[in-house]
Amino acid sequence: MSAVKTAEQINQRTAEHESDNKTVFGFWVYLMTDCVLFACLFATYAVLHTNTVGGPDGSELFSMPAVLAETLILLTSSFTCGLAMLAAHRAQKTQALFWLGVTAALGLVFLALELVEFRHLVAEGNSWRRSGFLSSFFTLVGTHGLHITFGLIWMFVMMIRVVRAGLTRSALRRLTLLSMFWHFLDIIWIFIFTIVYLMGELQV
């Protein structure tokens, strides 16, 4: 009887391990579909960014110090997200929560800066209705901002769960997925920074 039980336990543990691997693989597939979404938006922007119909172009609109600040904040949040994951894998709950909190705070600051930039643009009459360039700009950067928003909601939900239930097996798995998502958004932002802001400033 005891032999049967052990066999069942081993069976269950292997099944759990395999299903975790499948979850991570499934999330990679999701990230790649998201990558396709952003590729479409980048392509749209590449086609439309010269269509200003007499309105302002990127070099007249973008404030580079603010964008550089956003970039550094997002890169730092990716780093603190990595620190949170390291602490979580060492089962250091308080440290993991602290670094997750720092990551979420940096994400909030990034989002706030982006919304201030959007509000500024709209207030000066340069909303998405102005030109093809601005339509594609708001769609691309706004979609990234929306992803950050959902990442932040996810992060707060995970923090509440870790406080309540601790670093359980499922919490660790979800934190792994969350960190993949966060690093992915960071990479997308690097492309936005380069293609939209830097190349817009240089007018290439």
Add this chain to the structure above:
Amino acid sequence: MPKNTPFAPIIGALAFVIGFAVIWHIWWLAVVGTIGLVVAVIIRATSDETEYVLTAIEVAKIESNIAARSQLA
């Protein structure tokens, strides 16, 4: 094995409500739908017992039952 869940049709229905509300500019309904959708996804994503294990022993038992029955028939 994944357990049965009511969340798939619930999330689908809420997504439909949001789409309908946005197309016809019913903003209060879009807001309600979005909040409902986010809450539904959070409830589903934070529940742990979404799977059950079907062991090889149980499968063997079920299979041998079927085999026994087909022999009787």
